[in-house]
Amino acid sequence: MSDHEPLFVADERTQLETKLDEARAELVETLDGLTEEQARRRLVPSLTTPIALVKHATFVEQVWFHVGLAGCIREEIGLPTEVDDSYVVGPDETVASVIADYRRVCDEARALAAPYAMDDEVLHNRRSPLSLRWVHLHLIAELARHAGQAGPSPVSSSTRKPSSSSTGTPSCSALSALDPGESPTTT
Numbered sequence: 001m002s003d004h005e006p007l008f009v010a011d012e013r014t015q016l017e018t019k020l021d022e023a024r025a026e027l028v029e030t031l032d033g034l035t036e037e038q039a040r041r042r043l044v045p046s047l048t049t050p051i052a053l054v055k056h057a058t059f060v061e062q063v064w065f066h067v068g069l070a071g072c073i074r075e076e077i078g079l080p081t082e083v084d085d086s087y088v089v090g091p092d093e094t095v096a097s098v099i100a101d102y103r104r105v106c107d108e109a110r111a112l113a114a115p116y117a118m119d120d121e122v123l124h125n126r127r128s129p130l131s132l133r134w135v136h137l138h139l140i141a142e143l144a145r146h147a148g149q150a151g152p153s154p155v156s157s158s159t160r161k162p163s164s165s166s167t168g169t170p171s172c173s174a175l176s177a178l179d180p181g182e183s184p185t186t187t
Contacts, residue, residue: 013118016136017110023143024106027057030150031095039095047087050150051098057143058102059086064135065109068125069116 007018030050031039039051062079066072080086089098118133 012133016118016133016140019140020136020143021106023140023147024057024102027054027143027147027150028099028102030054030147031099034095036095040089047084048146048149049087049089051089051093051095052087053146053150054098054102055089055093056083056086057146058098058105059083060139060142061102061105061109064122064125064139065112066105068122068128068135069132070112071124 007015010018031054034050040049042049059079062072062077063074066077067074067079074081080088113132116132118131118136120132121129122132122135123129
């Protein structure tokens with residue numbers, strides 16, 4: 001039995017969807033423990049507060065899945081036409097309501113993407129045609145970037161496995177001694 005994570009050898013779709021869901025969760029985690037005031041605090045001269053980044057991510061998910069993939073019209077689903085407007089958090093919105101809205105939109109995005117293959121084309125975007133795979137990769141990168149902008153996300157030390165020299169895997173110094181055409185082997 002292998003001791004690696006099942007995700008490491010899962011099919012492409014499972015890997016992409018899992019990584020996208022992890023990026024979504026990491027962005028939401030940036031609001032954990034913040035007060036309403038802290039979530040709205042601007043740390044840089046821009047619209048990027050922690051709560052605004054989650055609100056913007058809601059917009060981004062809808063642009064890619066609801067509009068780009070499903071062909072909805074922005075105005076029909078209440079999306080702003082200007083990107084900057086997607087960062088605006090209303091006075092009646094709370095951390096809890098913004099997170100709930102984001103999670104609802106993510107659930108809708110998963111349902112919209114489910115019947116499509118990763119090679120299927122997303123046709124209703126200004127950059128179209130592009131593949132659903134590209135949309136997943138783009139969102140993973142964008143959400144990770146926004147999580148970094150929002151603040152540190154705790155990384156559980158239990159998810160990291162210590163390296164072991166007893167695995168038979170060559171060390172980095174051993175790899176540099178290999179001939180360019182030679183493959184590392186274990187003994």
